[in-house]
Amino acid sequence: MTDSIRLRLDVSYDGADFSGWAAQPARRTVAGVLTEALGRLVGAETPLGLTVAGRTDAGVHATGQVCHIELPAERYAELEGSLLRxxxxxxxxxxxxxxxxxxxxxxxxxxxxxxxxxxxxxSDDPWGPEPLRRHDTLGWLRPLDLDRLNAAAAGLVGEHDFAAFCKRKEHATTIRAITRLDWRRDPDRICVATVQADAFCQAMVRSLVGAMLTVGDGRRQPDWPARLLTMRERSSEVTVAPAHGLTLVAVGYPEETEYAVRAEATRRLRA
Structure with a gap:
C-alpha cells in the first residue's frame, strides 16, 4: 500500500457564484473547483478523500473553512515547497x-x-448595503434594535432540539448545542450576528437569523424564537434569511492528541 500524507487545507471563498460546497453534476461548487485544481497537480485519477468541516449551502461564504485530503507521500514530497503557490x-x-x-x-x-x-x-440603513459589500451583507428595510436582537438570541443559547429551525433529514438528530449567539453593531453600522455551535443542521443558522430579525424590527416579542424550541417539526412561521449574508468564519479543533477521541465521540453523537 502506498504511503500517504494527510493535509489540512484552510479555504476561503465568495459563495455568490457557487452552488454550495458539495460537488454536484453540471453545477459549479467549491469542492468541484478545488478537486479540479488538485487533480491537475497530482493526477485526476488520484483519490483525494476530500472531507470538509461544514458543507455550506449555495450562496454562503467562508473565510475559515477547513477540509482535509490524502496525497501519496512521494507526490507530496515533490510539491511540498510549492503546493500553496x-x-x-x-x-x-x-x-x-x-x-x-x-x-x-x-x-x-x-x-x-x-x-x-x-x-x-x-444593514438596516435606509439606503441599503454599500455596493462593495452587496455579496455578503443583507439589506433590511426596517430599523433593527440591538437590545431586542440580543434578548432573542439569549433564549436560544444552550443545548436544545432545534427542529423548528432545521430542514429535517431522516435518521438525523436536530439536537444541537449553541455555545455563543449574540449581535453587535460595527462602526460601519452593520449589525453582525455571531453564532457558534458544535455543529448545525441544514438551514439552521439562517432560520435562527430570520426569526431574530423579526424580533429586532419589532414584529415579534423577544421570547418568541425560544418558544419555538418546544416544536418537533419545522415551523412555517420562521423565514429563512437569504444565504448571501452568511459567512463561515472559523472551525475549532482540540489538541492534536485528542483528534481521534473527538472524532469518535462526534460519530456516536450524530448517530
Missing part, C-alpha cells in the same frame, strides 16, 4: 486555499471539529 495559480479568483498543513492521520476535518462559527451581516 501552485493552487493559487489554478484556483478561480473567488476561491482560495490559504494554508496547507501536514496533520496526523487521526485528524478529521468534519468529525474532529469542536465548533463551527458563523457570522451574519445585516
Amino acid at each position: 501552485r493552487l493559487a495559480a489554478l484556483m478561480p479568483p473567488d476561491a482560495r486555499v490559504r494554508a496547507v498543513t501536514v496533520v496526523p492521520a487521526t485528524f478529521d476535518a468534519r468529525f474532529s471539529a469542536t465548533f463551527r462559527r458563523y457570522e451574519y451581516r445585516v
Whole structure:
C-alpha cells in the first residue's frame, strides 16, 4: 500500500457564484473547483478523500473553512515547497486555499471539529448595503434594535432540539448545542450576528437569523424564537434569511492528541 500524507487545507471563498460546497453534476461548487485544481497537480485519477468541516449551502461564504485530503507521500514530497503557490495559480479568483498543513492521520476535518462559527451581516440603513459589500451583507428595510436582537438570541443559547429551525433529514438528530449567539453593531453600522455551535443542521443558522430579525424590527416579542424550541417539526412561521449574508468564519479543533477521541465521540453523537 502506498504511503500517504494527510493535509489540512484552510479555504476561503465568495459563495455568490457557487452552488454550495458539495460537488454536484453540471453545477459549479467549491469542492468541484478545488478537486479540479488538485487533480491537475497530482493526477485526476488520484483519490483525494476530500472531507470538509461544514458543507455550506449555495450562496454562503467562508473565510475559515477547513477540509482535509490524502496525497501519496512521494507526490507530496515533490510539491511540498510549492503546493500553496501552485493552487493559487489554478484556483478561480473567488476561491482560495490559504494554508496547507501536514496533520496526523487521526485528524478529521468534519468529525474532529469542536465548533463551527458563523457570522451574519445585516444593514438596516435606509439606503441599503454599500455596493462593495452587496455579496455578503443583507439589506433590511426596517430599523433593527440591538437590545431586542440580543434578548432573542439569549433564549436560544444552550443545548436544545432545534427542529423548528432545521430542514429535517431522516435518521438525523436536530439536537444541537449553541455555545455563543449574540449581535453587535460595527462602526460601519452593520449589525453582525455571531453564532457558534458544535455543529448545525441544514438551514439552521439562517432560520435562527430570520426569526431574530423579526424580533429586532419589532414584529415579534423577544421570547418568541425560544418558544419555538418546544416544536418537533419545522415551523412555517420562521423565514429563512437569504444565504448571501452568511459567512463561515472559523472551525475549532482540540489538541492534536485528542483528534481521534473527538472524532469518535462526534460519530456516536450524530448517530
